[in-house]
Amino acid sequence: QVQLVESGGGLVQAGGSLRLSCAVSGRTFGTYGMGWFRQAAGKEREFVAAISWTGGRTYYADSVKGRFTISRDNVKSTVYLQMNSLKPEDTAVYYCAADRRSSLRIGIEDYDYWGQGTQVTVSS
Numbered sequence: 001q002v003q004l005v006e007s008g009g010g011l012v013q014a015g016g017s018l019r020l021s022c023a024v025s026g027r028t029f030g031t032y033g034m035g036w037f038r039q040a041a042g043k044e045r046e047f048v049a050a051i052s053w054t055g056g057r058t059y060y061a062d063s064v065k066g067r068f069t070i071s072r073d074n075v076k077s078t079v080y081l082q083m084n085s086l087k088p089e090d091t092a093v094y095y096c097a098a099d100r101r102s103s104l105r106i107g108i109e110d111y112d113y114w115g116q117g118t119q120v121t122v123s124s
Contacts, residue, residue: 002026002113004096009118012086016122020081022096022115029077033099035111036070036081038092038120045095045108049081053102061106064090086122093117 008020020036031053039045049070050059058070069082079096097111105111 002028002098004098004113004115006094006096006115006118009094009120011121011123014086014088014122014124016086017082017084018086018120020083020094020096020118020120022079022081024077024079024096024098026077028100029098030074031100031102033102033104034070034072034079035097035099035105036079037095037097037108038090039095039117040089040092043092047106047108048094050099050104050106051079052104057104059104059106083120086120088122088124091120091122093119 003025006022035050036048037045038048051070055072067085072079095117096115098113100112
């Protein structure tokens, strides 16, 4: 059983920063590709960032490139999303997800396990 638990969300002013964490249970965390997605109210869930199982490769949505950084600590079985220069349009519930095939993928259907999400609200 693989469980993902996000934390670190909250309310921040535009231009501020937050760091999200996603703790993953399960012995094979180090072999999973990991991703972050978000879903704003009334909108579909969308890809934000992905990282390979080694952490050596990353991929970002154009909307967050240069502002967000995904990273992972395979010893702690945790993946992070550092969010800087936040904008009101970044307001959403953020979800982390695990891909057993360990590749950089951006489709919701590509991921096998999901967390419950953490709310990020950016005020203007």
